[in-house]
Amino acid sequence: MISPLTLLTAIVLYMVLLFAIARWVERKTSSGRSPAHHPLIYSLSLAVYCTAWTYYGSVGKAATSGSLFLAIYLGPTIVIVLWWHILRKLIRLKNTFKITSIADFISARYNRSQPLAALAAIIAIVGITPYISLQLKAILSTFALITPQPMSGFSAGGAAGSLIGSYAGPIIIGMLILFTIVLGVRRLDPTERHEGMVTALAAECLVKLLALMAAGVFVTYFMNDGFSGLFRRFFDGSHHEVTRLWSLGTPPYLTWSSYLVLSASAILFLPRQFHVAVVENSSEKHILTAMWMFPLYMLLINIFVFPIAMAGLLEGHPVEQADNFVLLLPLEYGEHWLSLVVFLGGFSAAAGMIMVSSITIATMTTNHLLLPMLGWSHRLDFLKRHLLKCRWVVVTGFILSGYWFKEAVTETYMLANIGLISFAAVFQFAPAILGGLYWRRGNAKGSMLGMSAGFLAWCYTQLLPSFARNGWLSRDVLDSGPWGIEFLKPESLFGLTGLDPISHTVVVTTLLNVGLYVFGSLYFEQTEEEQRIAEEFVGAMDITVPLRGARRREASIDLNSRLVEIKLLLGQYFHEREVEALIDKSLHSLQIAGKTWVTVPQFVELYGAIERYLSGSIGTAAAHNALQEGIHFTPAEAQELAEIYAEVLANLKVTPTELKVRIDYHQEREKLLLRHARELEEKVNELEREIQERTRVQNALQHSEKRFRGLVESMNEGLEIEDEKGFITYVNQKLCRMLGYEEAEIIGSPVARFLDVSQREIFERHCKMDISGICSYEIVWKGREDKQIPTIVSSVPFFDQEGNHVGGFSVITDISHIKSLERERANMVSMFAHDMRSSLTGIHGLAHRLQNRSVIMDEEKRSEYLKVIDKEASKLEYLMDDFLEFSRLEAGRLKLKLSTTSLDQELRDIFDIYQPRALQRNLVLELDMESELPVIEADANRLRRVFTNLLDNALKFSREQGTIKIEAMDSAQEILVSISDEGIGIDPVDLPYIFDIFHRTRSGEKKDGYGIGLATARAIVEGHGGRIRVESELGVGTTFRVYIPKRAGASSDTSFHAPEDEQKK
Amino acid sequence: MLREDGPVKRFKRLLRQPATHVLLFCLSLVFLSWPFIGVCYLVEADTMFIYLMAIWMVIILFLFWISRSSADATEDNRRERTEG
Secondary structure, eight states: OOOHHHHHHHHHHHHHHHHHHHHHHHHHHHTTOOTTSSHHHHHHHHGGGSOHIIIIIHHHHHHHHGGGGGHHHHHHHHHHTTHHHHHHHHHHHHHHHTOOSHHHHHHHHTTTOHHHHHHHHHHHHHHHHHHHHHHHHHHHHHHHHHSSSOOOOTTOTTSSSOHHHHTHHHHHHHHHHHHHHHHHSSSOOTTOOOHHHHHHHHHHHHHHHHHHHHHHHIIIIISSSHHHHHHHHHHHTTOTTTTSSOSSOSOHHHHHHHHHHHHHHHHHHSHHHHIIIIITOOOTTHHHHHHHHHHHHHHHHHTTHHHHHHHHHHTTOOGGGGGGHHHHHHHHTTOHHHHHHHHHHHHHHHHHHHHHHHHHHHHHIIIIIIHHHHHHOGGGGGGGGGHHHHHHHHHHHHHHHHHHHHHHTGGGSOHHHHHHHHHHHHGGGHHHHHHHHHOTTOOHHHHHHHHHHHHHHHIIIIIHHHHHHTTSSOTHHHHHOGGGOGGGOGGGGGGOOSSOHHHHHHHHHHHHHHHHHHHHHHHSOOOHHHHHHHHHHHTTTSOOOOGGGSOOOOOOEEHHHHHHHHHHHHTTTSOHHHHHHHHHHHHHHTTOTTOSEEOHHHHHHHHHHHHHHHHHHHOHHHHHHHHHHHSOOOHHHHHHHHHHHHHHHHHHOOOHHHHHHHHHHHHHHHHHHHHHHHHHHHHHHHHHHHHHHHHHHHHHHHHHHHHHHHHHHHSSSEEEEEETTSBEEEEOHHHHHHHTOOHHHHTTSBGGGGBOHHHHHHHHHHHHHHTTSOEEEEEEEEOGGGOEEEEEEEEEEEEOTTOOEEEEEEEEEEOHHHHHHHHHHHHHHHHHHHHHHHHHHHHHHHHHHHHHHTTTSOHHHHHHHHHHHHHHHHHHHHHHHHHHHHHHHHHTOOOOOOEEEEHHHHHHHHHHHHHHHHHHTTOEEEEEEOSOOOEEEEOHHHHHHHHHHHHHHHHHHOOTTOEEEEEEEEOSSEEEEEEEEOSSOOOTTTGGGTTSTTOOOSSSSOOOSOSOHHHHHHHHHHHTTOEEEEEEETTTEEEEEEEEESSTTOOOSSSSOOOHHHHHO | OOOOOOHHHHHHHHHHSHHHHHHHHHHHHHHTSTTHHHHHHHSOHHHHHHHHHHHHHHHHHHHHHHHHHHHHHHHHHHHHHHHO
């Protein structure tokens, strides 16, 4: 024995494991790799057919009726041979019509009939409730068997044993309800597919198979000597009835055949079987694997039924306990672990069935019973938004009703008998479904008549006797018939005696159901809509003709107003976000997103898409009704739609020959389309190549543009690009600096903004000119704070292909410095002339005096006059020399007279001359020279002029008590002479122009001179093949470095390396 | 032009025919119902068990072959459609 706590713990752990499997699969599914989409999972999940009835009841049936139980599994095996045709068709229709349950299927086939769906739902609920009770009975009775104290239900709380044991029934029921909701009704899914639940179900099916086989192996090979030994022992005893087909003395073949027929029907038409086989199917190909794997599963799970039944009877157990042999035998032999495994196997068998059946019943009840009822009374409309919670309530109610039925009725039946009652109930679906699949004339009225009659007959022949046996009705009803009319006896209705109850039900219900279905279908005419649907169902495996294939129509339906209707309708069932997503998805899939007007076929397709989606959630019939109420076609639209259908139907009505021709045509067309597709593919490839080439060119262009931009940005000239209206579209940084504006301030402004009125005229004049060609002109730009910037502008116009002027660009060179030099030159010439005139005036005046007053003038005065004349003449000579030097420089005719020159001697002479002058100015003059400089070829006088010029400047700009240094150094190829002072230094602004002619520094106060000296010095030094460099810091001093090559004309690139800033110069 | 097929291929093609499925369905029904079951009833009980199991296994074997041949056909069709 196992304690109740241990057993409950094992159940909880097992359920948690199954839930973990389901969650793992759901996560995988959401990432697009569902393990549930595997034929093995599909095949195993179909084994939900093998419930506790199989697990425990088969042994019970074998012990009482021999091989009869095998018919329950052979019937499905026989019909599975045709699955590739029947089941495939069902699955294809499920996918087309988004069918969610067997009731939904029947409703969809028969003109979306809501009453028919409701009837099917009621049959399922009433028919399956005993089956649920059977499963609960199996779980609870085996729980009682395996635990030490007796089991108790809701009302047996005070029974002996532990508290857990006493309340095990309600606890297990609660767990089953919770497990079912968590695994299968956690959310509303339009497809009603539950990959996680199906995988958990497959795992359960595997567990029950292995557990039963383990029990079978134990009983056959450990308790006995194998199959042959067991059979021998058994037949040596007195149990010959076992393994015979029947033991009741009734006609054997009829019972056997009834079982075959019922089970063959149940394998597809039990709501849970329909759900796992059709609704949960993810691929038609999985049917092929299931076709052999599922019969093999049934064979394996039954292979040890006979040995267990025989062993139980041989052990001396009464045949009434045969349902428990599977668990009882290992338990008696003290195999507790095996008993626990066997119990869990049985629990799996029962729980799997309860879970799937409850889910399907919940779907059917809400979709086909609750929703139509909500349509009658709008006060309960709010429930439409709580369908999920309604399903939870239905699941709970359904399982509890099964428990009630178990408590109330099933104690009087063995497991197998209860199962057969349910089989007989769902058998009533068979005529409507099979007729709907293969008979075009089958209609809703016939189906309603047949199913109603069959169901009532089932209630009368099966349910009523069970109530009578349970004591709820008088047994006289069974024995003598109601009101004593024997003709109406439930178990021999219409005088059909000699049949077992199940065969009797099968015969009676088949006659009534099939007969009335056929009669009703023939008697009542089908509507056009029914004909169309029947055509779609019967011809589901044929080629379908899409509505859009009809003649092209005009877009006449205002889509936006219809979308409002659709949103209002869907809003009753879904949240706004889901509604938007659904509509968006549908519009995109039909390629009508963004359109304002649509054609009737397009709107009908949208209507169909919405209906299919809604069908997935609330069932076909309810969805159809909801759409009919919520979305209306105008008479004109209805007329057009009728014409389209007529056109399609007319197109369908062709002779076989014509059909063959059309098929050939379509095949040919398909080939053409394929060829066309290949050509398109090639074109796509070509386009891809073109795109790659364009990308490459684009990259090259980008690279080129980058380089061009770098070039433009680094150039020393300003550049602007303007459009045809004269607005600037591009400007480089140089021009920004030139004008003193940021780039953003210039872009988009007219060029005229940066010109004065007078300059604008010049610019506009040249603009008109430059349309016909490139031109250069001077113009003064107006920068920030009205700064005037003289420039030379070179404009290049742009023209389009028609020759229209579309803008242009201008390169702007700042000539401020040139203009400044021009001004300086003009000033210098003026000063030069003025100085010459002063000297000449003085000479002229003194000469005139000497000439007129030479007689009266004393010697001293004359001598003074002559000295002044001499001085002024010298000054004139000096001026003339400078002027000549300047002229030569300008003309480039400065010629050197090279001779052997001792540079150290020259420098010492200069030092001697300038030493007194320096002292006079309170300055220190130092000479730092290597002992002996080499003799070089040079123009001594010119070099002397260079050094004196530099020293003059040093004296001029030095501050008192400053030091002036003359340094000389010798290297392999050059002699460096540097003259440095500690004077006021040179403004960095002036530094680049210091050697330019006429340039005079602006930092010093002393501005005498003409700006010729340093220009001349550079010309002389460079004439010797040397170079002159300057380094200065404002307020610190200035150093001039003169590099003279030892050999005249030698390159000066080597030897002394000037500092970096000097190199730039 | 018709191709020369081997016996295996011909057998597979035979198994794919809907008519074959109907035939197998009928044969299964016959072998698992009266009169064959009635005959078995007259012989020893273990013979009955062996007979039912044997018929069951044979049906499963045929179902396996049907399944494989249909799967091959489906795959061939798919390939043909892909290759045009």
